[in-house]
Amino acid sequence: xxxxxxxxxxxxxxxxxxxxxxxxxxxxxxxxxxxxxxxxxxxxxxxxxxxxxxxxxxxxxxxxxxxxxxxxxxxxxxxxxxxxxxxxxxxxxxxxxxxxxxxxxxxxxxxxxxxxxxxxxxxxxxxxxxxxxxxxxxxxxxxxxxxxxxxxxxxxxxxxxxxxxxxxxxxxxxxxxxxxxxxxxxxxxxxxxxxxxxxxxxxxxxxxxxxxxxxxxxxxxxxxxxxxxxxxxxxxxxxxxxxxxxxxxxxxxxxxxxxxxxxxxxxxxxxxxxxxxxxxxxxxxxxxxxxxxxxxxxxxxxxxxxxxxxxxxxxxxxxxxxxxxxxxxxxxxxxxxxxxxxxxxxxxxxxxxxxxxxxxxxxxxxxxxxxxxxxxxxxxxxxxxxxxx
Ligand code: NZQ
Ligand code: ZN
Numbered sequence: 126x127x128x129x130x131x132x133x134x135x136x137x138x139x140x141x142x143x144x145x146x147x148x149x150x151x152x153x154x155x156x157x158x159x160x161x162x163x164x165x166x167x168x169x170x171x172x173x174x175x176x177x178x179x180x181x182x183x184x185x186x187x188x189x190x191x192x193x194x195x196x197x198x199x200x201x202x203x204x205x206x207x208x209x210x211x212x213x214x215x216x217x218x219x220x221x222x223x224x225x226x227x228x229x230x231x232x233x234x235x236x237x238x239x240x241x242x243x244x245x246x247x248x249x250x251x252x253x254x255x256x257x258x259x260x261x262x263x264x265x266x267x268x269x270x271x272x273x274x275x276x277x278x279x280x281x282x283x284x285x286x287x288x289x290x291x292x293x294x295x296x297x298x299x300x301x302x303x304x305x306x307x308x309x310x311x312x313x314x315x316x317x318x319x320x321x322x323x324x325x326x327x328x329x330x331x332x333x334x335x336x337x338x339x340x341x342x343x344x345x346x347x348x349x350x351x352x353x354x355x356x357x358x359x360x361x362x363x364x365x366x367x368x369x370x371x372x373x374x375x376x377x378x379x380x381x382x383x384x385x386x387x388x389x390x391x392x393x394x395x396x397x398x399x400x401x402x403x404x405x406x407x408x409x410x411x412x413x414x415x416x417x418x419x420x421x422x423x424x425x426x427x428x429x430x431x432x433x434x435x436x437x438x439x440x441x442x443x444x445x446x447x448x449x450x451x452x453x454x455x456x457x458x459x460x461x462x463x464x465x466x467x468x469x470x471x472x473x474x475x476x477x478x479x480x481x482x483x484x485x486x487x488x489x490x491x492x493x494x495x496x497x498x499x500x501x502x503x504x505x506x507x508x509x510x511x512x513x514x
Pocket of ligand 1: 162163164165166167170193194195196197221222223224225227264265266267268269270273275276277303304305306307308311315318376392406407
Protein backbone atom coordinates (compact mmCIF):
# COMPACT_ATOMS: atom_id res chain seq x y z
CA UNK A 126 0.00 0.00 0.00
CA UNK A 127 1.35 3.45 -0.97
CA UNK A 128 1.60 6.50 1.30
CA UNK A 129 -0.98 9.26 0.85
CA UNK A 130 -2.10 12.62 2.20
CA UNK A 131 -5.72 13.41 3.03
CA UNK A 132 -6.93 17.00 2.74
CA UNK A 133 -10.51 17.99 1.94
CA UNK A 134 -11.49 21.11 3.90
CA UNK A 135 -15.01 21.33 2.40
CA UNK A 136 -18.01 21.17 4.71
CA UNK A 137 -20.65 19.18 2.85
CA UNK A 138 -24.33 19.41 3.75
CA UNK A 139 -26.09 16.50 2.11
CA UNK A 140 -29.81 15.82 1.81
CA UNK A 141 -33.23 17.25 1.15
CA UNK A 142 -33.58 20.77 2.55
CA UNK A 143 -29.89 21.33 3.19
CA UNK A 144 -30.25 24.80 1.66
CA UNK A 145 -31.30 25.76 5.19
CA UNK A 146 -27.55 26.09 5.87
CA UNK A 147 -27.00 28.64 3.11
CA UNK A 148 -27.54 31.88 5.00
CA UNK A 149 -25.39 30.96 7.99
CA UNK A 150 -22.67 29.70 5.64
CA UNK A 151 -22.60 32.91 3.63
CA UNK A 152 -22.66 35.07 6.74
CA UNK A 153 -19.34 33.58 7.82
CA UNK A 154 -17.68 35.33 4.90
CA UNK A 155 -19.55 38.55 4.27
CA UNK A 156 -22.53 40.26 2.69
CA UNK A 157 -21.34 40.95 -0.85
CA UNK A 158 -22.06 37.89 -2.98
CA UNK A 159 -21.19 36.98 -6.56
CA UNK A 160 -23.94 34.59 -7.68
CA UNK A 161 -22.71 32.41 -10.56
CA UNK A 162 -24.91 30.04 -12.54
CA UNK A 163 -25.26 28.45 -15.96
CA UNK A 164 -27.66 28.82 -18.84
CA UNK A 165 -30.88 28.99 -16.89
CA UNK A 166 -31.73 25.52 -15.55
CA UNK A 167 -31.77 26.90 -12.01
CA UNK A 168 -34.51 29.33 -13.01
CA UNK A 169 -36.59 26.57 -14.56
CA UNK A 170 -36.53 24.47 -11.39
CA UNK A 171 -37.27 27.39 -9.07
CA UNK A 172 -33.92 27.24 -7.35
CA UNK A 173 -32.93 30.73 -8.46
CA UNK A 174 -36.01 32.18 -6.75
CA UNK A 175 -35.38 30.12 -3.64
CA UNK A 176 -31.79 31.35 -3.44
CA UNK A 177 -32.70 34.98 -4.15
CA UNK A 178 -35.32 34.94 -1.40
CA UNK A 179 -32.71 33.81 1.11
CA UNK A 180 -30.22 36.39 -0.15
CA UNK A 181 -32.73 39.25 -0.15
CA UNK A 182 -34.16 38.45 3.26
CA UNK A 183 -30.64 38.00 4.64
CA UNK A 184 -29.61 41.48 3.50
CA UNK A 185 -26.97 40.35 1.02
CA UNK A 186 -25.86 42.45 -1.94
CA UNK A 187 -25.91 40.26 -5.03
CA UNK A 188 -23.94 40.62 -8.26
CA UNK A 189 -24.77 38.03 -10.90
CA UNK A 190 -22.41 36.13 -13.19
CA UNK A 191 -24.92 34.25 -15.35
CA UNK A 192 -24.40 32.12 -18.43
CA UNK A 193 -21.49 29.92 -17.40
CA UNK A 194 -21.15 27.49 -20.30
CA UNK A 195 -20.87 23.70 -20.17
CA UNK A 196 -17.10 23.26 -20.61
CA UNK A 197 -16.64 26.72 -19.05
CA UNK A 198 -14.68 29.26 -21.03
CA UNK A 199 -11.74 31.40 -20.05
CA UNK A 200 -13.71 34.49 -21.14
CA UNK A 201 -16.27 33.76 -18.40
CA UNK A 202 -13.51 33.30 -15.83
CA UNK A 203 -12.24 36.75 -16.80
CA UNK A 204 -15.72 38.29 -16.69
CA UNK A 205 -16.44 36.84 -13.25
CA UNK A 206 -13.03 37.80 -11.86
CA UNK A 207 -13.50 41.40 -12.98
CA UNK A 208 -16.96 41.51 -11.41
CA UNK A 209 -15.44 40.39 -8.10
CA UNK A 210 -12.80 43.13 -8.22
CA UNK A 211 -15.21 45.82 -9.37
CA UNK A 212 -17.85 45.05 -6.73
CA UNK A 213 -15.53 44.16 -3.88
CA UNK A 214 -17.09 40.73 -3.51
CA UNK A 215 -16.72 38.85 -0.19
CA UNK A 216 -17.90 35.39 -1.20
CA UNK A 217 -18.91 33.49 -4.35
CA UNK A 218 -22.12 31.48 -4.42
CA UNK A 219 -22.05 29.03 -7.30
CA UNK A 220 -25.29 27.23 -8.21
CA UNK A 221 -25.18 24.53 -10.86
CA UNK A 222 -23.26 21.58 -12.25
CA UNK A 223 -19.55 20.96 -12.50
CA UNK A 224 -19.03 23.62 -15.15
CA UNK A 225 -20.46 26.40 -13.01
CA UNK A 226 -18.54 25.20 -9.97
CA UNK A 227 -15.26 24.87 -11.88
CA UNK A 228 -15.61 28.32 -13.42
CA UNK A 229 -16.36 29.77 -9.99
CA UNK A 230 -13.24 28.21 -8.51
CA UNK A 231 -11.14 29.89 -11.20
CA UNK A 232 -13.01 33.15 -10.60
CA UNK A 233 -12.23 32.86 -6.88
CA UNK A 234 -8.55 32.87 -7.76
CA UNK A 235 -9.00 35.42 -10.55
CA UNK A 236 -10.50 37.88 -8.06
CA UNK A 237 -6.99 38.38 -6.65
CA UNK A 238 -5.11 38.05 -9.93
CA UNK A 239 -2.98 41.10 -10.68
CA UNK A 240 -2.16 40.35 -14.32
CA UNK A 241 -4.22 40.71 -17.51
CA UNK A 242 -3.76 37.25 -18.99
CA UNK A 243 -6.33 35.05 -17.25
CA UNK A 244 -5.42 32.02 -19.37
CA UNK A 245 -1.89 32.27 -18.00
CA UNK A 246 -3.40 32.47 -14.52
CA UNK A 247 -5.24 29.18 -15.18
CA UNK A 248 -2.09 27.53 -16.52
CA UNK A 249 -0.09 28.66 -13.48
CA UNK A 250 -2.70 27.74 -10.88
CA UNK A 251 -1.56 25.11 -8.39
CA UNK A 252 -4.16 25.53 -5.67
CA UNK A 253 -1.87 27.72 -3.60
CA UNK A 254 -2.97 31.19 -4.71
CA UNK A 255 -5.15 33.41 -2.57
CA UNK A 256 -8.82 32.86 -3.42
CA UNK A 257 -12.20 34.22 -2.43
CA UNK A 258 -14.31 31.86 -0.32
CA UNK A 259 -16.66 29.72 -2.41
CA UNK A 260 -19.98 28.17 -1.45
CA UNK A 261 -21.88 26.02 -3.91
CA UNK A 262 -25.26 24.44 -4.43
CA UNK A 263 -24.87 21.38 -6.63
CA UNK A 264 -27.52 20.57 -9.26
CA UNK A 265 -25.95 17.70 -11.21
CA UNK A 266 -24.27 14.52 -10.00
CA UNK A 267 -21.14 14.03 -12.07
CA UNK A 268 -17.82 15.74 -11.61
CA UNK A 269 -17.20 15.81 -7.87
CA UNK A 270 -16.28 19.49 -8.15
CA UNK A 271 -18.30 20.02 -4.97
CA UNK A 272 -15.74 18.00 -3.01
CA UNK A 273 -12.39 18.72 -4.65
CA UNK A 274 -10.17 21.68 -5.39
CA UNK A 275 -9.91 21.15 -9.12
CA UNK A 276 -11.50 22.84 -12.08
CA UNK A 277 -11.37 22.43 -15.83
CA UNK A 278 -11.36 25.52 -18.05
CA UNK A 279 -11.56 25.68 -21.84
CA UNK A 280 -9.88 28.04 -24.26
CA UNK A 281 -11.67 27.30 -27.51
CA UNK A 282 -9.53 29.73 -29.49
CA UNK A 283 -6.51 27.56 -28.69
CA UNK A 284 -8.37 24.21 -28.67
CA UNK A 285 -7.25 23.68 -25.07
CA UNK A 286 -9.12 22.32 -22.08
CA UNK A 287 -7.01 22.35 -18.96
CA UNK A 288 -7.56 20.93 -15.48
CA UNK A 289 -5.86 22.69 -12.59
CA UNK A 290 -6.11 23.03 -8.81
CA UNK A 291 -7.78 26.29 -7.80
CA UNK A 292 -9.50 26.20 -4.43
CA UNK A 293 -11.83 23.95 -2.45
CA UNK A 294 -15.38 25.07 -1.80
CA UNK A 295 -15.77 26.12 1.84
CA UNK A 296 -19.29 24.69 1.84
CA UNK A 297 -21.15 22.45 -0.62
CA UNK A 298 -24.90 22.08 -0.39
CA UNK A 299 -25.92 18.80 -1.99
CA UNK A 300 -29.67 18.34 -2.20
CA UNK A 301 -30.53 15.43 -4.52
CA UNK A 302 -33.99 16.87 -5.27
CA UNK A 303 -32.28 19.60 -7.32
CA UNK A 304 -31.17 16.90 -9.75
CA UNK A 305 -34.69 15.62 -10.49
CA UNK A 306 -34.82 17.86 -13.57
CA UNK A 307 -31.49 16.76 -15.08
CA UNK A 308 -32.13 15.34 -18.56
CA UNK A 309 -31.69 11.64 -19.25
CA UNK A 310 -28.69 12.49 -21.43
CA UNK A 311 -26.92 14.51 -18.73
CA UNK A 312 -27.87 12.01 -16.01
CA UNK A 313 -26.26 9.18 -18.00
CA UNK A 314 -23.27 11.31 -18.97
CA UNK A 315 -22.76 12.38 -15.36
CA UNK A 316 -22.92 8.77 -14.23
CA UNK A 317 -20.34 7.79 -16.84
CA UNK A 318 -18.12 10.55 -15.48
CA UNK A 319 -18.52 9.23 -11.93
CA UNK A 320 -17.65 5.72 -13.09
CA UNK A 321 -14.67 7.01 -15.03
CA UNK A 322 -13.31 8.81 -11.96
CA UNK A 323 -13.33 5.44 -10.27
CA UNK A 324 -12.08 3.34 -13.18
CA UNK A 325 -9.19 5.70 -13.87
CA UNK A 326 -7.80 4.73 -10.45
CA UNK A 327 -9.13 1.18 -10.21
CA UNK A 328 -6.91 0.02 -13.04
CA UNK A 329 -3.68 0.44 -11.14
CA UNK A 330 -0.62 -1.69 -10.37
CA UNK A 331 -1.41 -1.69 -6.64
CA UNK A 332 -3.33 -4.74 -5.45
CA UNK A 333 -3.23 -4.42 -1.67
CA UNK A 334 -5.13 -1.23 -0.86
CA UNK A 335 -8.19 -3.15 0.30
CA UNK A 336 -10.38 -0.34 1.53
CA UNK A 337 -9.83 1.76 -1.59
CA UNK A 338 -10.65 -1.21 -3.81
CA UNK A 339 -13.85 -1.80 -1.85
CA UNK A 340 -14.85 1.86 -2.18
CA UNK A 341 -14.12 1.76 -5.90
CA UNK A 342 -16.13 -1.37 -6.52
CA UNK A 343 -18.89 -0.07 -4.24
CA UNK A 344 -19.23 3.20 -6.16
CA UNK A 345 -19.30 1.39 -9.50
CA UNK A 346 -21.96 -1.05 -8.31
CA UNK A 347 -24.03 1.74 -6.84
CA UNK A 348 -24.01 3.70 -10.11
CA UNK A 349 -24.81 0.55 -12.08
CA UNK A 350 -27.79 -0.01 -9.80
CA UNK A 351 -29.07 3.56 -9.54
CA UNK A 352 -28.57 5.09 -12.99
CA UNK A 353 -31.28 2.97 -14.68
CA UNK A 354 -33.65 3.78 -11.81
CA UNK A 355 -33.00 7.51 -12.10
CA UNK A 356 -33.59 7.37 -15.85
CA UNK A 357 -36.86 5.52 -15.41
CA UNK A 358 -38.02 7.53 -12.41
CA UNK A 359 -36.29 10.95 -12.48
CA UNK A 360 -37.80 11.90 -9.11
CA UNK A 361 -36.70 8.76 -7.29
CA UNK A 362 -34.96 10.31 -4.26
CA UNK A 363 -32.94 7.26 -3.33
CA UNK A 364 -31.51 6.84 -6.83
CA UNK A 365 -30.70 10.56 -7.19
CA UNK A 366 -29.21 10.66 -3.68
CA UNK A 367 -26.96 7.68 -4.30
CA UNK A 368 -25.73 9.15 -7.59
CA UNK A 369 -25.01 12.45 -5.89
CA UNK A 370 -22.98 10.97 -3.03
CA UNK A 371 -21.14 8.76 -5.51
CA UNK A 372 -20.28 11.90 -7.46
CA UNK A 373 -18.70 13.56 -4.43
CA UNK A 374 -16.69 10.55 -3.35
CA UNK A 375 -15.56 9.38 -6.79
CA UNK A 376 -13.41 12.41 -7.64
CA UNK A 377 -12.32 13.21 -4.09
CA UNK A 378 -9.11 11.21 -4.26
CA UNK A 379 -10.27 8.96 -1.41
CA UNK A 380 -10.99 5.95 -3.66
CA UNK A 381 -7.36 5.98 -4.80
CA UNK A 382 -5.68 6.37 -1.43
CA UNK A 383 -2.91 3.82 -1.02
CA UNK A 384 -2.74 3.09 -4.75
CA UNK A 385 -0.09 4.03 -7.29
CA UNK A 386 -0.98 7.01 -9.47
CA UNK A 387 -2.40 5.99 -12.83
CA UNK A 388 -2.40 9.47 -14.40
CA UNK A 389 -6.02 9.23 -15.58
CA UNK A 390 -5.43 8.49 -19.28
CA UNK A 391 -9.09 8.58 -20.36
CA UNK A 392 -9.48 12.09 -18.95
CA UNK A 393 -6.38 13.23 -20.83
CA UNK A 394 -7.79 11.79 -24.06
CA UNK A 395 -11.31 13.13 -23.41
CA UNK A 396 -10.24 16.67 -22.69
CA UNK A 397 -8.87 16.80 -26.22
CA UNK A 398 -12.25 15.74 -27.65
CA UNK A 399 -14.01 18.47 -25.65
CA UNK A 400 -11.37 21.03 -26.55
CA UNK A 401 -11.82 20.43 -30.27
CA UNK A 402 -15.52 19.53 -30.43
CA UNK A 403 -17.11 20.89 -27.22
CA UNK A 404 -18.78 17.56 -26.43
CA UNK A 405 -20.26 16.48 -23.11
CA UNK A 406 -17.38 15.26 -20.92
CA UNK A 407 -19.08 12.10 -19.62
CA UNK A 408 -20.12 11.01 -23.10
CA UNK A 409 -16.55 11.29 -24.34
CA UNK A 410 -15.38 9.19 -21.39
CA UNK A 411 -18.04 6.54 -21.97
CA UNK A 412 -16.98 6.19 -25.60
CA UNK A 413 -13.28 6.07 -24.78
CA UNK A 414 -13.12 3.84 -21.71
CA UNK A 415 -14.12 0.42 -23.14
CA UNK A 416 -11.87 1.00 -26.19
CA UNK A 417 -8.98 2.06 -23.97
CA UNK A 418 -9.39 -1.08 -21.87
CA UNK A 419 -9.57 -3.25 -24.96
CA UNK A 420 -6.45 -1.60 -26.35
CA UNK A 421 -4.30 -1.83 -23.21
CA UNK A 422 -5.36 -5.43 -22.60
CA UNK A 423 -4.06 -6.36 -26.04
CA UNK A 424 -0.91 -4.28 -25.54
CA UNK A 425 -0.11 -5.65 -22.09
CA UNK A 426 -1.82 -8.97 -21.25
CA UNK A 427 -0.25 -8.93 -17.76
CA UNK A 428 -3.22 -6.77 -16.74
CA UNK A 429 -5.62 -9.64 -17.43
CA UNK A 430 -6.13 -10.59 -13.74
CA UNK A 431 -7.20 -7.05 -12.79
CA UNK A 432 -9.68 -6.91 -15.66
CA UNK A 433 -11.00 -10.33 -14.65
CA UNK A 434 -11.42 -8.99 -11.12
CA UNK A 435 -13.37 -6.03 -12.54
CA UNK A 436 -15.63 -8.50 -14.40
CA UNK A 437 -16.22 -10.61 -11.29
CA UNK A 438 -16.53 -7.98 -8.56
CA UNK A 439 -18.25 -5.20 -10.47
CA UNK A 440 -20.33 -7.00 -13.08
CA UNK A 441 -20.92 -10.26 -11.21
CA UNK A 442 -19.55 -12.35 -14.07
CA UNK A 443 -18.24 -15.84 -13.36
CA UNK A 444 -15.83 -18.33 -14.91
CA UNK A 445 -12.32 -19.73 -14.65
CA UNK A 446 -11.02 -18.38 -17.96
CA UNK A 447 -9.41 -15.11 -16.91
CA UNK A 448 -8.76 -13.90 -20.46
CA UNK A 449 -12.37 -14.47 -21.45
CA UNK A 450 -13.65 -12.79 -18.28
CA UNK A 451 -11.44 -9.77 -18.88
CA UNK A 452 -13.06 -9.25 -22.28
CA UNK A 453 -16.56 -9.89 -20.98
CA UNK A 454 -16.11 -7.20 -18.30
CA UNK A 455 -15.17 -4.64 -20.95
CA UNK A 456 -18.19 -5.65 -23.04
CA UNK A 457 -20.46 -5.35 -19.99
CA UNK A 458 -19.23 -1.80 -19.44
CA UNK A 459 -19.85 -0.88 -23.06
CA UNK A 460 -23.32 -2.44 -23.04
CA UNK A 461 -24.23 -0.69 -19.80
CA UNK A 462 -23.43 2.73 -21.23
CA UNK A 463 -25.27 1.93 -24.44
CA UNK A 464 -28.36 0.59 -22.67
CA UNK A 465 -28.54 3.87 -20.74
CA UNK A 466 -28.75 5.90 -23.92
CA UNK A 467 -25.19 7.12 -24.34
CA UNK A 468 -24.02 7.41 -27.96
CA UNK A 469 -21.13 4.98 -28.03
CA UNK A 470 -19.14 6.07 -31.08
CA UNK A 471 -17.35 9.29 -31.96
CA UNK A 472 -19.15 9.25 -35.29
CA UNK A 473 -22.47 9.61 -33.46
CA UNK A 474 -21.21 12.78 -31.78
CA UNK A 475 -19.93 14.14 -35.11
CA UNK A 476 -16.24 13.57 -34.56
CA UNK A 477 -14.09 12.24 -37.38
CA UNK A 478 -10.38 11.53 -37.85
CA UNK A 479 -9.47 15.05 -38.91
CA UNK A 480 -7.80 16.14 -35.65
CA UNK A 481 -6.73 12.77 -34.23
CA UNK A 482 -3.04 13.45 -34.80
CA UNK A 483 -3.14 16.88 -33.16
CA UNK A 484 -5.32 15.66 -30.30
CA UNK A 485 -3.08 12.66 -29.65
CA UNK A 486 0.02 14.86 -29.66
CA UNK A 487 -1.60 17.28 -27.28
CA UNK A 488 -2.76 14.50 -24.94
CA UNK A 489 0.83 13.22 -24.83
CA UNK A 490 2.46 16.66 -24.62
CA UNK A 491 3.33 16.11 -20.96
CA UNK A 492 4.75 12.90 -19.58
CA UNK A 493 1.60 11.71 -17.78
CA UNK A 494 0.48 9.22 -20.41
CA UNK A 495 3.95 7.74 -20.54
CA UNK A 496 3.54 6.93 -16.86
CA UNK A 497 -0.06 5.69 -17.11
CA UNK A 498 -1.25 2.25 -15.92
CA UNK A 499 -0.23 0.94 -19.33
CA UNK A 500 1.98 3.66 -20.86
CA UNK A 501 0.57 5.26 -24.02
CA UNK A 502 2.33 6.93 -26.94
CA UNK A 503 0.92 9.31 -29.54
CA UNK A 504 0.41 6.33 -31.87
CA UNK A 505 -1.43 4.43 -29.13
CA UNK A 506 -3.77 7.33 -28.45
CA UNK A 507 -4.49 7.75 -32.14
CA UNK A 508 -5.35 4.07 -32.41
CA UNK A 509 -7.70 4.32 -29.43
CA UNK A 510 -9.47 7.30 -31.04
CA UNK A 511 -9.79 5.26 -34.23
CA UNK A 512 -11.34 2.36 -32.33
CA UNK A 513 -14.02 4.81 -31.13
CA UNK A 514 -15.20 5.83 -34.61
O1 NZQ B 1 -26.19 25.63 -17.76
P1 NZQ B 1 -27.46 25.14 -17.17
O2 NZQ B 1 -28.66 25.83 -17.69
O3 NZQ B 1 -27.42 25.08 -15.68
O4 NZQ B 1 -27.66 23.63 -17.71
C1 NZQ B 1 -26.76 22.57 -17.43
C2 NZQ B 1 -25.93 22.20 -18.65
O5 NZQ B 1 -26.60 22.47 -19.84
C3 NZQ B 1 -27.54 21.33 -17.19
N1 NZQ B 1 -28.00 21.18 -15.80
C4 NZQ B 1 -27.27 21.26 -14.67
N2 NZQ B 1 -28.06 21.05 -13.60
C5 NZQ B 1 -29.31 20.84 -14.07
C6 NZQ B 1 -29.28 20.93 -15.46
N3 NZQ B 1 -30.38 20.79 -16.23
C7 NZQ B 1 -31.54 20.52 -15.59
N4 NZQ B 1 -31.64 20.41 -14.25
C8 NZQ B 1 -30.55 20.57 -13.47
N5 NZQ B 1 -30.67 20.42 -12.13
O6 NZQ B 1 -26.68 20.27 -17.51
C9 NZQ B 1 -25.79 20.69 -18.54
C10 NZQ B 1 -24.39 20.25 -18.19
O7 NZQ B 1 -23.93 20.93 -17.04
P2 NZQ B 1 -22.39 20.89 -16.65
O8 NZQ B 1 -22.20 21.69 -15.42
O9 NZQ B 1 -21.56 21.23 -17.84
O10 NZQ B 1 -22.16 19.32 -16.37
P3 NZQ B 1 -21.13 18.57 -15.46
O11 NZQ B 1 -21.52 18.67 -14.04
O12 NZQ B 1 -21.02 17.23 -16.04
O13 NZQ B 1 -19.76 19.38 -15.62
C11 NZQ B 1 -18.90 19.14 -16.71
C12 NZQ B 1 -17.62 19.96 -16.59
O14 NZQ B 1 -16.86 19.58 -15.43
C13 NZQ B 1 -15.52 19.21 -15.83
C14 NZQ B 1 -15.74 18.69 -17.23
O15 NZQ B 1 -14.55 18.62 -17.96
C15 NZQ B 1 -16.71 19.71 -17.79
O16 NZQ B 1 -16.05 20.89 -18.17
N6 NZQ B 1 -14.92 18.31 -14.85
C16 NZQ B 1 -14.61 18.79 -13.62
C17 NZQ B 1 -13.95 18.03 -12.68
C18 NZQ B 1 -13.58 18.57 -11.35
N7 NZQ B 1 -13.85 19.80 -11.02
O17 NZQ B 1 -12.99 17.86 -10.53
C19 NZQ B 1 -13.54 16.66 -12.92
C20 NZQ B 1 -14.21 16.06 -14.10
O18 NZQ B 1 -13.43 14.98 -14.57
C21 NZQ B 1 -14.51 16.98 -15.25
O19 NZQ B 1 -13.38 17.10 -16.11
ZN1 ZN C 1 -14.44 13.46 -15.31
